[in-house]
Amino acid sequence: MLHKRASEANDKNDNSIIGSDLASSKKRRIDITDSSSSDNKSSIVASGSSSSSSGFHGDSVAHQIDMAFGNSNRQEIDEDLHSRQLAVYGRETMRRLFASNVLISGMHGLGAEIGMYIVCVVIRSCDCWNSSTLAFQALDHFKAEAGRFPVAGSEEDAQKLISIATAINTGQGDLKVENVDQKLLRHFSFGAKAVLNPMAAMFGGIVGQEVVKACSGKFHPLFQFFYFDSVESLPTEPLDSSDFAPRNSRYDAQISVFGAKFQKKLEDAKVFTVGSGALGCEFLKNMALMGVSCGSQGKLTVTDDDIIEKSNLSRQFLFRDWNIGQAKSTVAASAAAAINPRFNIEALQNRVGAETENVFDDAFWENLTVVVNALDNVNARLYVDSRCLYFQKPLLESGTLGAKCNTQMVIPHLTENYGASRDPPEKQAPMCTVHSFPHNIDHCLTWARSEFEGLLEKTPAEVNAYLSSPVEYTNSMMSAGDAQARDTLERILECLDKEKCETFQDCLTWARLRYYHSLNSYV
Structure with a gap:
């Protein structure tokens, strides 16, 4: 459908901060304790039900959650991985997000988009279940009478919807619409069953952001009904009803709104x-x-x-x-x-x-x-x-x-x-440019600072953490079992074995080789 309406119910739940920050700010991770051990949890329910799929499935969402959290009770979130969110939301807000549980009802179209955006922000857990004006009122009446939505391309169903809308409008008294747009209602009838990817993507982003607001307590939420339409996107030239008829293809939803000729242009x-x-x-x-x-x-x-x-x-x-x-x-x-x-x-x-x-x-x-x-x-x-x-x-x-x-x-x-x-x-350099193609002095300074922190701050901090408790640290890395943990262990191994510096001469040799690698071999 080209019209959707979204509302937000504001239930204020207690947001408990679950987990503790490491003692030193030089640590590169945030420790999170499993929120199942606490009675107070931040939870939110988002509904994303629709009548057809847009191509995403719950298993991919679950995979991304597993990739972000692993399976152990004590989880570690890499600041390198979530640096963008930390810069925008802050450390305290991120802890709340990590400890939040979200239920998404419906994983077709809109629900899949909502889940994708929420998982990218790293909500702690996300359960996915398969489970709007005059035109919408007429559509409700039509569905109550016929037990179905109007068929795409059916002039009979379109005229019935127009008749219902006209009858409803007549009974509105002083609130009635002066000129009922029958052309718009006809398009509305043809696309009533459609779930369009662009609309699902837009609303998925909006709802996902609202979930983040609710879980984090940061930024002002939408405290109102949210209505959006894109009437200007509808076909302007008259089209025969047969152009909107289903073709038994994955694009039937778009065809029911824009027509088969438009779909052919897209393809x-x-x-x-x-x-x-x-x-x-x-x-x-x-x-x-x-x-x-x-x-x-x-x-x-x-x-x-x-x-x-x-x-x-x-x-x-x-x-x-x-x-x-x-x-x-x-x-x-x-x-x-x-x-x-x-x-x-x-x-x-x-x-x-x-x-x-x-x-x-x-x-x-x-x-x-x-x-x-x-x-x-x-x-x-x-x-x-x-x-x-x-x-x-x-x-x-x-x-x-x-x-x-x-x-x-x-x-x-x-x-x-x-x-x-x-x-x-x-005002700031994009990190992708900084890391791959720094081409002005600001980029070079940002790159140098990032390299300095990684080589002389973050890695030594990881080495010290390992040396202070080798067994616990190793078990934690093995529980994570992802690329992040593997990279960390490789850096520790390099620091303690391959690039171990015991004398000042060793430090000079290491610095010379690192300079050659970064500014010669890598370039």
Whole structure:
């Protein structure tokens, strides 16, 4: 449906902070005690029931929870992995999130989206069960009488819904609508059973954020009914009812709203997605579920020159811990193709800029249908915008920074382009750029500080923790059993064996080799 209504019931539960921080602030983990041992728990219920699936399943959510928490009573959350959330929410709020239990009722469409966003924030546990105006009132009456929703493309059902809505409106007295939009009601009837991926994704993000607010006590929640529609997205030209009839395909929901001709355009679209990080993963997932570039003539090209790091796993949901060190675009493309096997996607590892115009040449740009930006810096956005402006291609531009975001649709001869107005200077460097391609003094300083903390603060702290209690520390790492624990143990082994420094000369040798590795071999 193109219309949905969401409300929030405000039940104030006692949020108990379960777990204790380590004594030293130099430790790189947050200790969490199993909340099952406490009578006071922060719990929230989110309903995500709908009539059809959008392609996610409860087992993937459960897997992500297991990956984040393991199975032991005493769990450790890596600050490297959840650094973004810690920067936005703070340590105290994160403890509340870790100790929260969430029940999601329904794992089809909206419920799956809610679960995905909640798990990325790392709620302690998340149980997933399979279990709105005039048009909605008419729809309720229709369902009560017929025992079903209107059939997509059925003019008879559409006229019946219009008659019910007109009758309801007549009885409203002074509150009645002067001119009932029968065209809108007809579209509403055709799409009444539809669960659309873009709407589910948007509401999933909103509801997931509200759950985080409720569990953490941070930020002001929505204390009202929330209504959203996207009437402007409906077809403007008249379409025959047969164009909305089901085709017995996974895209029948979209066809019932937008028509089969529009779906065909989506499937044959040639899309260029620049970036496959947090936004890129969301775009690729949505396009795979919508059937974009899944036709015989369609193709999606995604490029990203970055590799997957541990900190990416908290928000870039197409990646898993075993993908660390692999190319983002390749892994994201494989994950998206698993969602929709007919997804025609090609992954590249090239930066988009003047230096790669031999790869992304004039023929490449001229053949595109639309360009989607998922970038983390202004210079790259300006370059892609200039190419789209030159070749007259529509551009979807968006960006995120903490809890803030922006989006801009650039359409040739209709809207201004991205470069027509300038954003204020970036106040902080994006971490993906810092780690892989630091190209100005701020990036280099941030990179150097990160390296210093990792080599001379975090690793020694882990070594000291191991030396103080080897058996308990080793058991804790074995209980975790993930890539994070393995990396930590490897660093400890290097520090105590392969790179052990006993004299000042050993320290000089270690520093010289580290300098050569970081600024020569690695580059």
